[in-house]
Amino acid sequence: MIGEIRKKRLIEAMVDAGLDGLVLYGNAWQNDYLRYAADFGILEGEGLAVVTKDGDVTLYLDDELEGERASVECPEVKTVVADNLIETVSDVIGRLGNSRIAAGPKRHLPYGLAARRGDLRFEDATALVDRLLMVKTADELAAIRGAARLADEGYAIFRNAAAVGKKDYELIAEIESFFRNEGVDDNFMIIGVGGPEVRGMAPPLGKVLKPGDLVTTELTPCVNGYYVQICRTLVIGEPNEAQRKVFGIYNDALEAGLAVVKPGVTAADIARAENDIFRAHGLGDYVTSEYTRVRGHGLGLFPDTKPHILEDVNTVIEEGMSLIVHPNTYNPEIGYFVHGDSLIVRADGPEILTKTPRKLFSVDAKRAAA
Amino acid sequence: MRHGLILWREDELSTADVKARQARLQAAIAAAGLDGVLIYTNHVRSAGVTWVSGFTPYWSDGLVLVLREGMPIFLTALSKRVGEWVKSVAPTFEVAHSPFPGKLAGERLAKVGAKRLGVVELDRMPGGVVDEIVSVLPLELSDATELFTGVRSQLDRAELNLVRMTDDIAREAFRAGDVTSKFAGDFTGPVERAVRLAGAEECYMAVAPDLSKDRRFIRSGKAELGRTFAVRLSIAYNGVWVRRIETFSAVSEIGARLSSVSAALDRASPAQPADGSISAFYLPDGAKLIDWHLEAPHGTRPLKIVADAETRLAVPVPYGILTTAFVLDDETIVASRPVGVGEKVLREAAE
DSSP states (O other): OOOHHHHHHHHHHHHHHOEEEEEEESSSSOOHHHHHHOOOOOOOOEEEEETTTTTTTEEEEOOHHHHHHHOOOOOOOOEOOOHHHHHHHHHHHHHTTTTEEEEEEESSSSSHHHHGGGGOOOEOOOOHHHHHHHSSSSHHHHHHHHHHHHHHHHHHHHHHOOBBTHHHHHHHHHHHHHHHHHOOEEEEEEEESSSOOOOOOBBBBOOOOOOOOOOEEEEEEEEEEOOOOEEEEEEESSOHHHHHHHHHHHHHHHHHHHHHOOTOOOOHHHHOOOOOHHHTOGGGGGTTTOSSEEEEEEEEOSBSSSOOTTOOOOBBOTOOOOEEEEEOEEEETEEEOOEEEEEEEETOOOOOOOOOOOOEEEEEEOOOOO | OOOOOOOOOTTOOOOOHHHHHHHHHHHHHHHTTTSEEEEEEEESSHHHHHHHOOOOOOOSEEEEEEEEEEEEEEEEEHHHHHHHHHHHOOOOOOEEEEHHHHHHHHHHHHHTOOEEEEEEGGGGGGHHHHHHHHHSSSSEEEHHHHHHHHHHOOOOOHHHHHHHHHHHHHHHHHTOOOTTOOEEEEEEHHHHHHHTTOOOOOOEEEEEEOOOOOOOBBBOOTBBOOSEEEEEEEEEETTTTEEEEEEESSSHHHHHHHHHHHEEEHHEEEEEESOOOOOTOOTTTEEEEEEEEEEETTTTTEEEEEESSSOOSSHHHHEEEEEEEEEEEEEEEEEEOOOSHHHHHHHHHHH
């Protein structure tokens, strides 16, 4: 159903742009373009979806096991498994003749496809598809709300599992197990454990939780293809004064960013509102790229979709977008700290999706790993 | 996406092991008259770079440039902050940062006066990366997949040991599954938990929920389980990928028979050669083979089907995962096991 709605939008956008065909690439890391057209959550190998203006969508995969799965999970889409993916799709495109074909995302488009196209060249489909990915339909937003509920429940599991003596990857095992039980097929998650020496989050390194540690995480469960994120930080034991003070700054920054969100502002406006709080506390250096990547980002069929919330990104925020605002960055006193909530942009401002309280959680230092 | 334990484990895959691989590749580069080889990686096309460096990215992508001499260079758009993490989990290459890693590769190649560059899976390389490279210097680009596959196919004791360890993790993890579960997710949740507690980097699970109706595997945790069902567990551990498929039943009599078949497969499979043959493979008495395929690491793919009933194995592989489907006592059984990892093969690899 949701796949059909997306396909209809895609075809309309193609017709509006005067395109005859679209070629969309995807893999499990960045699958949003492919999934928009073909509604398949690819896991292994690579895929290309070929869409014609008549509404035909064919999914080309290079992995037989994935082809088998696609035949069950998205039976309405014609799927072709091709060991030589590039040659097969090039032949298909060749048969479309001297027509206007666009492809995307531009950065990932395989070299062999473009090389075989020669002088005809693909037009860049990136902007066309990005707009569809960013501004969502009511059905897409409903799917996002469903994912948000699981992000909150996942964080509760995370909080309850944290204990002195537990290893970081053991915490992640609890979360992933919970998500599989709940039918959540995918989750993007990184973690940080420790104090001022921790400069960011990464996959677990085998660190053992100990009293005084900050435990940061961003959880990003995927439900029906849609990702929603939550960022929170907890302390093992009672938070100290510095940790409480820093939490206050990040919470103010998050709330300042959220307060700005409404149709018509830019991504830069949101980032500036967050960063101004840090600058007011003499922490302006820590909102630069040396210490942080983005101040939030879009959410949808990719966990880090456009727009990136940065002071130099002037994308206009529109009703129907879904975002996370997260003023995550390094703090020299206490280490890397994260705090963020997902939202949907409505006409009157943000609809906050994640309901986990905005507080500095603490875990009883006497709670020991089983 | 990959979010399990990622560590440099010197006792399992040593710096010397990886340097020996790099030296073999460099010798092949020189013998082919190339100035270097470029290998792309992201977390699904990770196998080439993982083999040559021990590193797998959890996010974004990168390139490894192997020149005729010296340490390979990991070129990435990831930040220097993330670069520190990369160095901590892979001390086997230099890490170089640029928003345009292809351009940086071009600059490094220009520095050594390179004229001929081999690219593993050239057709699949992101086009923007190739454009960046050739914008810096004119190069003759060629596909180096065959060259790489030839070097990659050589037996490697560290890798074979890791395959056995990873399969052990899979076998043990299956014990956590409750065969009386109503839904697929109820079974797979505890199994995945066990896999991750054992320190795996990644875990994918798929289920054929009712083998009496369909042998195809899906990812839906909401699927209701039938009288017999199969679960495919794909695990990455220290850069090595293994699949294990087991068939289960909540009916105790059938379940006992399935356990017995599984145990027999465990005894027989490691010694089966990974040569694309099926004739000598163990099948229980009275079983009728329906289908089979062999998977192996190939190029940048951790596992890819390299042989089946219609397709012969085209090039040697370092190890394989053999999947069989057969009927026994009117029950369909699907099973996957590593092959080509027996004691004899390990001894040969050590020599």
